[in-house]
Amino acid sequence: MTSFEDMGAVLVAGGSGFLGSNLVARLARDGVGPIRATWRSRQPHDPPAGVEWVQADLRDAAVCERVVQGIDTVFLCAAHTSGAAVITGSPLSHVTPNVLINTLLLEAAHNAGVKRVVFLSTGSVYPDTKGVPVKEEDAFSAPPFDTYFAVGWMKRYTETLCRTYAEKIPKAPMSTVVIRPANVYGPGDKFGWKTSHVTAAQIRKVFERQNPIEVWGTGKDVRDVIFVDDFIEGVVRAARVAKPYLEVNIASGTGITVLDILHKAMEIEGHEAEVYCDPTKPSTVPILLFETGRAQTELGFTAKTSLAEGMERTFAWLRATPQSVWDR
Template sequence: MDFTGKNVLIAGGAGFIGTNLALALAGRGARLRLTVHDKPLQAAIPGAEVISADLRRPEDCARAVQGMDLVFLCAAHTSGAAVIRATPLVHVTPNVLINTLMLEAAHRAGVGRFCFVSSGAAYPPTGDRPVAEDEMFDGDPHEVYFAAGWMKRYAEILCRTYAEKIARPLPCVVVRPSNVYGPYDKFDFAVSHVTAALVRRVVERQSPLEVWGTGEDIRDLIYVDDFIEGLLAAVAAEQPYLAVNICAGQGHSVKQILQTILKVDGYDRADVRYDPSRPSTIPVRLMDNSLAREQLGFEARTPLEEGLRRTLAWYRNKRLRIPLPR
């Protein structure tokens, strides 16, 4: 798809995915509108229109989507494992409002295409086997993600309804990410995911270096630049409705991730201590990348070591400006 001159809304322009998507689309000549709510943009986006909006309000959603050719819904209320376990409904009410109202506003405004960023956490557990797209509704999400997973599933059903079940349909793309990491991620321990938390602990040279859980949990990690390429490939597909995994297609344990970060950053004498009593999520989450490879021609290309090297460099230089210890 040629994005040159396209009117594109990125809802959630100050977030991790939204920031990286805005940078990518600005480089492709799109005319961008970005929504912000409770925090400012993380990066300068040349030529972008920035509007303050509370997407839990229908009037703000209507204002945001007006005149847009393409809408990316990246806005969401997110948090880490501890918060999810303590307050399972924390993701539900605000996100149901955002997702529902944004779809309705986009449909009413005659938007050409709508992209919803879902989550691999909405899938039912499949043990050591990578989960494929057609298995989304084969069982409940993992107990830890029960509420948040069904919230995402509800939004996916809404996307399919708008795309296939009504007059004047709104073409919709649902992208299901694995664990995305990279620059502009959340590094606050209260809300960060495992990779960002480990990067911060290593850069700060924490000693002891505490890791929540046993370190045996396995995740599919995809570097954010790869994820954005997959996202844009999905949006460029011709189907009126598409739901697709955008993932690396391989798993790494938390221990392997940490060992790679330590190696890349030269932290040879780290006193690593795993704490099984602290909250983690599910033991194994793997995702199948066959559909994206076969239908979109997309494969993640950034090796884990290279992606972590870039993330470490960005976090140190852009956020903390902490010099590498000698």
């Protein structure tokens, strides 16, 4: 692989998850490859043809070494994730498995001569900027939100490893890209009550036509939400940037309250319901917005899908997909 424009042989670690499955589908449509994708406990649903699927527990160093053989570009999408209740009640559940996956796969990739690793990080690395949209350089300027203390530092540690492999190993550097996503939603998302993030949770409540509808927290928390196809477009563009190291926000660049997300879903589905907020239930942070100038300048990327269109496509996917696939 002489240019990052040509990804060569690709590994999507975590290829059956929400982001990984959408990425695999996009790369296959683009004719990238060959493509290898891993899954651990959840088999891929409706996978594209021509992809090599490998069941793999990436917490095992030997398994990581095996799956990166012959690979040029790795997309590190594998992660143990969940919703607000788990983040606040059992924060270490996000730490140990992810530290193992990230460190072992990065080491295996470097030892195997992989040219580039694209790491899907998180917006939880950012500190509280008091409602000002976060820039990439803000990430290490102060501690993460206390709610995100464990997961934020875990992701910061992996980001530091990515930079180390790219810039601090003079004889054999490995190019890396760090993606910091906003709240991604869309087809393939997790809609289980214990695992869903904020947008998926509101969509499911409306899809099931609940009445009344309960919103955790005050409903006034502000989030940047981005449709999955837009997000994957940003990831693919970032993977092709000709820089040894890049960190970039992939977001819509706009904010919306949780209540407004819910009301938009109700409007689209034509569902009228009583809505009440329970401030005693877990929520995460009051406001997290993203500055998107670097994505626009470096990647030529701007999110294109409106919330209404994204939700319509998500509701259509839910109607066409067995509940066993999305209720997880």
